[in-house]
Amino acid sequence: MTDAAGVEARTPPSMSNQYDAIVIGAGLGGLTAAATLAKAGCRTLLIERNYGVGGAASTYKAGDVTIEASLHETTDPHSPTDPKHAALAALDVTDKVQWIAAGSIYDVRGGPIGPSFVLPTGISAARDALVDRFPSLRVGINDLLGDMERITTSIGTLSQHQGALSDPLLTIDALKDLGPAVTGWRRSLSQQLQRTLGDNEAAKCAIAANMLFWHDDPDGLWWILFALAQGGNIASGIRFVHGGSQRLSNALAKSMRGAGGQLLLRRTVTQILFDDSGAPVGVVHEGKQGGDPVEVRAPIVVSGVAPSIMASMLPAGTRERFMAPYASSPLSISLFTATFGMAQPPAHFGLGSYTTMLLPEWMRSLADYRRSADLLAAMPGEAMPPLAIANYSAIDSGLGGPPYTLSVIGVDRMANWHGLDAESYEAKRAAWKQAIIQSIDRTYPGFASAVETSVFNTAASINSYLGAPQGAVYGFAPLPPSTPIWHGPARTPRTAIDRLFLSSAYGGYGGYSGSIWSGATAARQALAALSVSKK
Numbered sequence: 001m002t003d004a005a006g007v008e009a010r011t012p013p014s015m016s017n018q019y020d021a022i023v024i025g026a027g028l029g030g031l032t033a034a035a036t037l038a039k040a041g042c043r044t045l046l047i048e049r050n051y052g053v054g055g056a057a058s059t060y061k062a063g064d065v066t067i068e069a070s071l072h073e074t075t076d077p078h079s080p081t082d083p084k085h086a087a088l089a090a091l092d093v094t095d096k097v098q099w100i101a102a103g104s105i106y107d108v109r110g111g112p113i114g115p116s117f118v119l120p121t122g123i124s125a126a127r128d129a130l131v132d133r134f135p136s137l138r139v140g141i142n143d144l145l146g147d148m149e150r151i152t153t154s155i156g157t158l159s160q161h162q163g164a165l166s167d168p169l170l171t172i173d174a175l176k177d178l179g180p181a182v183t184g185w186r187r188s189l190s191q192q193l194q195r196t197l198g199d200n201e202a203a204k205c206a207i208a209a210n211m212l213f214w215h216d217d218p219d220g221l222w223w224i225l226f227a228l229a230q231g232g233n234i235a236s237g238i239r240f241v242h243g244g245s246q247r248l249s250n251a252l253a254k255s256m257r258g259a260g261g262q263l264l265l266r267r268t269v270t271q272i273l274f275d276d277s278g279a280p281v282g283v284v285h286e287g288k289q290g291g292d293p294v295e296v297r298a299p300i301v302v303s304g305v306a307p308s309i310m311a312s313m314l315p316a317g318t319r320e321r322f323m324a325p326y327a328s329s330p331l332s333i334s335l336f337t338a339t340f341g342m343a344q345p346p347a348h349f350g351l352g353s354y355t356t357m358l359l360p361e362w363m364r365s366l367a368d369y370r371r372s373a374d375l376l377a378a379m380p381g382e383a384m385p386p387l388a389i390a391n392y393s394a395i396d397s398g399l400g401g402p403p404y405t406l407s408v409i410g411v412d413r414m415a416n417w418h419g420l421d422a423e424s425y426e427a428k429r430a431a432w433k434q435a436i437i438q439s440i441d442r443t444y445p446g447f448a449s450a451v452e453t454s455v456f457n458t459a460a461s462i463n464s465y466l467g468a469p470q471g472a473v474y475g476f477a478p479l480p481p482s483t484p485i486w487h488g489p490a491r492t493p494r495t496a497i498d499r500l501f502l503s504s505a506y507g508g509y510g511g512y513s514g515s516i517w518s519g520a521t522a523a524r525q526a527l528a529a530l531s532v533s534k535k
Contacts, residue, residue, distance in 0.1 A: 017295070017296055017297060018043070018296075018297050018298070019042075019043045019044060019045045019296065019297065019298040020037070020042035020043045020044065020298060020299070020300060020530060021034075021037045021042050021043075021044050021045075021298050021299075021300040021301070021302060021526055021530070022044075022045050022046075022047065022282065022283050022296060022298040022300070022301050022302070023037070023044065023045070023046045023047070023301075023302045023303075023304065023503065024047055024269045024283070024301070024302070024303040024304060024305055024310075025047075025048060025049075025055065025303065025304030025305050025503075025504070026046055026047075026048035026050075026053040026054065026055065026249075026253070026263065026265075026304070027054065027055030027056060027057065027304045027466075027504060027515065028054070028055065028056075028057045028248070028249065028252070028512060028515040028516050028519065029304045029502075029503040029504040029505070029507070029515040029516065029518050029519035029522070030046060030048075030055075030302070030303075030304030030503050030504070030519060031046070031053060031054075031249060031252035031253055031256065031519065032087055032091070032252060032503070032515075032516045032519030032520050032523070033302045033304070033501075033503035033519035033520070033522045033523045033526070034046040034256045034261050034263075034302075034523075035091050035093075035252050035253075035255040035256035035259065035261065036087070036090065036091065036519070036520055036523035036524070037261070037300075037302075037523045037526060037527065038256050038259035038260050038261030039090070039091060039255070039256075039259040040523070040527055042300075042527070042530070043260070043298075044256070044260075044261040044262070045261070045262050045263075045264065045296060045298070046256065046261060046262070046263045046264070047264045047267050047268075047269055047283070047285050048263065048264070048265050048266075048267070049266065049267065049268040049269075049288055049467075050265070050266070050288075051265060051266060052246075052265065053249045053250065053252075053253045053263070053265075054069075054245065054246055054249030054250075055249075055304070055466055056069055056070040056071075056245075056462075056466055056473070057069070057070065057071060057245035057246070057248060057249045057512065058070075058244075058245060058246045058249060059243075059244035059245065059246040059399075062339070062341075062453060062455045063341065063453050064341065064403055064453070065339065065340075065341035065403050065405055065453045065455075066244065066399045066400055066405055067339045067405065067407075067455060068244045068245060068339075068390075068392070068399065068405065068407065069245065070245065070337075070473070071240065071241060071244070071245035071248075071512060072213075072240075072355070072388070072390040072407065072409065073102060073213075073233070073238040073239070073240060073354075073355065073390070074238065074239055074240075074241075074511070074512045074513060075229075075232035075233060075236055075238065075239065075513060076099060076101075076232075076236035076237055076238075076239050077089075077094050077099065077239075078094065078099070078236075079232070079235070079236040081152060081153050081232070081235075082232060082236065082513065083228075083232075083513040083514065083516070083517040084512070084513050084516045084517065086520070087516050087517060087519070087520035088516065090520075091252065091255045092255060093248075093251045093252055093255055096251040096254075096255075097241050097242065097243075097247045097248050097251050098241070098242035098243075098398075099239040099240075099241065099242075100239060100240045100241070100242050100395050100396050100397060100398075101121075101237050101238075101239060101395070102237070102238045102239065102240055102354040102355065102394075102395050103121070103237075103353065103354055103394070103395070104118050104119060104120050104121060104353055104354070104355075105119040105120065105121060105126075105210070105230075105233050105234060105238060105355065106118070106119055106209060106210055106353065106355040106356060106357050106388075107352075107353040107355070107356045107357070108205065108206065108209035108356075108357040108359065109356075109357070109358065109359070109443075110358055110359035110360060110361060110363070110443075111205060111359025111360060111361065111363035111364070111368075111386070112201040112202040112204075112205050112359070112363060112364060112365065112366075113202050113205050113206060113209070113359060114202070117129075117133055117206050118353070119206065119207070119209075119234070121233075121234060121236075121237040121238075122234065122235070122237075123145055123148075123149050123234055123235055126145060126234045127141060127142065127145050130145075130203070130206060130207065133203075133206065134197075134200060134202070134203045134206070137196075137197055137198075137200060137203055140195075140196035140197050140198070141196070141197070141203075143196050144192070144193075144196040144197065144207065145234075147184070147192075147227065148227040148230065148231035148234070149231060149235060151224060151227040151228055151231060152227065152228055152231035152232050152235055153235075155224070155228055182485050184223055184224065185224060185481065185484065185485040186480050186481055186482070186484075187222075187223040187224075187480060188218060188219050188220065188221060188222065188223055188480050189208065189211070189218040189219075189221040189222070189223050189226045190218040190219045190221075190366075190367065191223065192223040192227075193207070193208070193218065193366070201364065201365040201366060204218075204365070204366040205359060205363075205366050207230070208226065208230070208366055209357040209359065209386075210230075210355070210357055210388060211226075211366070211369055212333070212335070212369065212372070212386060212388060212409065212410065212411050213229075213388070213511070214226065214229060214474065214478055214510065214511070215332070215333060215474075215477065215478055216333045216369050216370050216372060216373060216411045217367070217369065217370040218366050218367055218369065219367065219370075220477060220478075220479050220480075221478055221479075222478050222479060222480040222481070222509075223480065224480075225478045225509050229511070229513075232513075238354075238355070240354075240392070240395060240397055242396065242397065242398040243397075243398035243399070244397075244398065244399060245512075264285070266287065266288045267285040267286065267287065267288065267294075268285060268286055268287075268288060268290075269283045269284070269285045269313060270284050270285065270286050270293070270313060271283060271284040271313050272301055272310075272313045272314055272500070273295070273297075274314075274315060274318060278318065278497070278498070279299070279498055279499055280298075280299065280300070280301045280497070280499050280500050281297055281298070281299060282295060282296055282297035282298055282301075283295075283296060283298075283301060283313075299499060299530065300499050300501075300526045300529060300530050301499065301500050301501070302493075302500075302501045302502075302503045302522050302523070302526055303500070303501070303502060303503065303504075304502075304503045304504040304519070305467060305504065306467070306468060306469050306472070306475075306504070306506060307322070307323060307326050307495075307502065307506055308323070308326075308469050309467060309469065310322070310502075311323050314497075318497060321496050321497065322495060322496055322497050322500070324496060325495075325496055326476070326506075329476045329477070330476065330477045330479070331469060331470050331472035331475075331476060331477060332472045332473060332474035332475055332476060332477050332478070332505075332510060333373065333411050333412075333413075333472070333473070333474065333477070334373075334411070334412045334413055334414060334459035334462055334463075334468075334470060334471030334472055334473055335409055335410065335411060335412055335459070335462070335471075335473055336376065336409070336410050336411075336412040336432070336456065336457065336458050336459065337407055337408070337409050337456075337457045338407070338408040338432075338433055338436050338437075338454065338455070338456045338457075339405065339406070339407045339408075339454065339455045339456075339457075340405075340406045340407075340408070340437070340451050340452075340453065340454050341402075341403030341404070341405065341451070341452045341453030341454070342393075342401075342402070342403055342404040342405075342406055342450045342451060342452065343402060343403060343404075343450045343451075343452050344402070344404070344450050345393045345394075345401070345404050346391045346393060346394070346404065346406050346444075346447070346450075347391075347393070347394065348446070348450075349444040349445065349446045349447045349450070350443075350444045351389065351391050351394075351406075351444055351447075352391075352394060353391065353394060354390065354391055354392075354394040354395050355388065355389065355390060355391075356388075356389040356391065357386065357387070357388055357389075358386065358387040358388075358389065358439075358440070358443060359386050360383060360384050360385065360386060362383050363386065369386060369411070372385035372386050372410060372411045373385070373411040373412055373413045373416070376410075376412055376413070376416040376432065376458075377413075377415065377416045379428060379431050379432075380431055380432050380434075380435035384435065384436070384439045385410045385411060386410065386411075387408050387409070387410050387436065387439070387440070388408070388409040388410070389406065389407070389408050389409075389440070390406065390407040390408075390409065391406050392404070392405045392406065392407070393405070393406070402452075403452045403453055408436055408440070412458055412459040412471065413459055413470070413471070414459045414460060414463055414470045414471045416458070416459065417458050417459060417460040425460070429456050429458060430456075432456065433454055433456040437451055437454075458471075459471030473505075473510070474505050474509075474510025474511060474514075475491075475504060475505030475506040475507075475508070475509070475510050475514075476491065476505075476506060476510075478509055478510065491506070491507060491508055491509055492507060492521075493507035493508070493518050493519075493521050493522035493525055494507075494525055498529070499526070499529050499530075501522040501525055501526050502518065502522060503515075503518055503519040503522040503523070504518060504519075505518065506518075507521070507522060508521070
């Protein structure tokens with residue numbers, strides 16, 4: 001049995017029992033960490049419980065439809081200030097896949113916006129479009145986009161230098177252009193938009209309609225994170241990996257193997273082993289269905305799984321110390337994804353943009369986003385949640401067609417599906433899938449009759465496949481920090497246990513860029529710890 005990258009899913013006879021580093025989980029963060037460690041000369045073992053690499057960054061087939069599991073958009077890794085830039089360049093992965101430009105950031109309509117508004121790529125173009133739509137807010141729009149541009153450039157530059165916030169010389173140099181980030185370090189998105197756009201909810205939705213790609217509440221979304229992510233989208237444009245995110249995962253796996261790293265599939269880590277001093281010395285892994293325990297040794301352990309799951313692998317005495325920093329950290333939102341195979345390109349029905357945001361008529365403010373997940377607690381009624389539509393046929397996605405792939409994304413929670421038996425779960429899922437089809441058809445007539453195939457994944461699906469607690473797709477919620485800027489970001493791959501690191505969204509701030517950055521940073525921190533341990 002092999003995965004999509006041609007990796008043999010068994011233990012090679014030559015596999016050693018002793019390594020420099022063991023990485024748990026082959027999502028983007030784990031793949032990046034393992035490849036970075038292997039390229040640095042470490043004997044590295046990557047252990048994955050599933051049949052292939054990628055985790056959320058994967059594609060699969062449902063009938064004739066190619067389904068992108070999660071990647072709908074990311075920023076351009078060719079930009080030197082992109083958080084993924086240094087990590088992928090160092091692994092020689094950037095140009096191993098094609099990054100397809102997706103055009104405008106989105107076409108948003110409905111809710112406070114009303115008629116269609118297109119947010120274009122490029123800071124100047126975005127400024128012109130926003131000012132043209134909201135001329136009375138010219139000053140506030142200029143201030144908002146100016147701050148976003150400076151934050152994107154400055155923090156993007158900082159992200160390329162791991163020691164920037166601990167090295168005074170690097171910090172002073174990097175903070176010269178970081179005035180807006182310093183003054184707004186603890187602000188929420190709501191606070192920043194109120195300062196610049198006042199009570200104009202249409203303008204707020206125009207600049208933040210795609211908020212569900214990070215959070216569902218502008219009061220709880222860190223302004224700096226939004227500025228970095230959306231600023232990167234606008235400045236360099238959004239990208240999609242040609243052929244789907246599986247190709248990026250495969251490229252990272254190939255980089256790791258090319259550097260001598262080893263990959264073990266269909267094995268689940270059940271224990272992290274420690275010596276008498278409390279330092280990790282290896283792991284125990286078993287078959288996917290349990291049994292056949294195997295012990296492998298390494299002084300460094302890097303984990304791509306959620307901290308709460310990782311804690312179950314630790315000895316009781318270590319568990320509390322490990323979990324203490326995360327005790328007050330709420331989990332991120334979850335999402336549902338309805339993927340449709342269309343008989344005709346969606347452009348035939350007016351869906352010409354790659355990303356379209358449909359805001360329901362009941363929305364009167366950006367803050368109403370926080371109500372969207374609650375709607376899925378019941379069977380569908382007249383009120384629909386805000387929807388993000390990814391139309392892969394609008395670009396050279398490489399996903400093929402006909403049937404043409406289109407995904408609809410919205411906010412969800414595990415609680416919406418809790419306590420349902422299999423029959424009730426399927427009935428509710430089918431009802432919501434049909435309600436989404438009819439909702440889109442009302443705006444784009446003919447859509448419903450063109451749907452040939454459909455797959456609906458919920459927060460419960462994410463929890464089951466990815467092992468994500470509560471279906472959290474972005475790790476911890478991206479709340480504003482409570483500490484000053486010189487303390488640095490609250491999230492770090494470093495844990496309370498020496499030589500134990502996180503290589504996932506939980507060690508950063510979610511999304512593809514955050515996971516890759518976290519994996520690369522975890523590897524750098526692990527290499528430093530390994531160097532110290534060998535002295």
